[in-house]
Amino acid sequence: MKILLTNDDGVRAPGLAALAEAMGAIGDVFVVAPDREQSAVGHALTLHHPLRATRIEENIFAVDGTPTDCVNLGIHSLLSFKPDIVVSGINRGGNLGDDVTYSGTVSAALEATLMGIPAIAVSLVTANDGSNYSAAAAVAVKLAGIVSREGLPEDTFLNVNVPDLPEARLLPPLITTQGKRSYEGTIVDKVDPRGRSYYWIGTVDLNFRDIEGSDYFAVSRDHVSITPLHLDLTNYNSLAALKSWDLT
């Protein structure tokens, strides 16, 4: 099995190292990852300037772009083959609820899915640096095996969130739905040393609704959460209501 790894914390992040080491047990591992942290870049693609790739070890490339760029460049140019699976992570911090739309980690898996390659995004749910990347990596290895055996539903990838606990304390994985955060954006509004005002987007409060069966519901009870996400944002339930509008 040929495995392409990427992330959004950058090529030197401990979560990626733990993932690469564990994945080595089940296949040939190739890494194409951003040369620096690229959190909250969403599904951004670099169109307006060229990208550079640096080979920093035999099978490890650092790219000066987003996780989505890395998957693109890896598959279309840097690798001489199409990988059997793409695994993105292990992200420092959960990717739960609505936050998945901001996530570079999740977007890398989405990009692979667009290319028809099975993909898994893996995140360690932690508010600090994270301690148990190897436990999360073991979960990823197991899931990669299942995915390569069972396949994935069309246009669908897995968003996996693992509580920051030692392997023995993790409760069994639950198949979940994308949760909801009670959104609270904050802007820090200050004046710089030259007297000009500036704004800084603040951290949002970690405040998810406790919806039964959701990703947050699972991880807050020490379960691994596995959410099948797809590329189709259509709200099918609303089609009928909208078709009743007078649009003429």
Next chain:
Amino acid sequence: MKILLTNDDGVRAPGLAALAEAMGAIGDVFVVAPDREQSAVGHALTLHHPLRATRIEENIFAVDGTPTDCVNLGIHSLLSFKPDIVVSGINRGGNLGDDVTYSGTVSAALEATLMGIPAIAVSLVTANDGSNYSAAAAVAVKLAGIVSREGLPEDTFLNVNVPDLPEARLLPPLITTQGKRSYEGTIVDKVDPRGRSYYWIGTVDLNFRDIEGSDYFAVSRDHVSITPLHLDLTNYNSLAALKSWDLT
């Protein structure tokens, strides 16, 4: 009605000017838009450096960030009120099928939706500079009126694509589903004047599957396309299959 406009083509784009002019007929218009083009940035949020906002006219601000940043900054800091509706666009070029996940225009509407504000993303389907922004703006004005009257389903915004045709030649709006492109990424792989190789993500072929009822199906037949999109990426149809996996 207080209307916040943004886009991803930048504050000086003709699509935004046409939208602002037309929206003035139904409410007070405020613009918070990127100071330069921000295409394909997806739902990116600027976390690692401060943002600057420049007031370039009474109700027009230019921000050195992404469309998502603009909505955040506008609502949490620059405006002294919560707008009744956010309209993003008019984008130069369609936002159809899977491409919505890359779109700054669509992501701005998504961000407003996260904040509980009704939102519409509007794009002019054109491969060049676009000619009929005023026709698309008229569609947007009409839809904003309907949305303020009828409301939108929970967590849902409208992704509107308008063929680049004069108003008289536009066929009636259809409520559609998000389409699918036959994905063909390309990477241009070259050597720079200093002898170092670089990569440039190429343009993808405009090649959508002709799925009945989809956004592409509508616009390719000269209809305005209105797709209700939501924030939930869960593939509900796949939950049962995944729950049958042996995960222990």
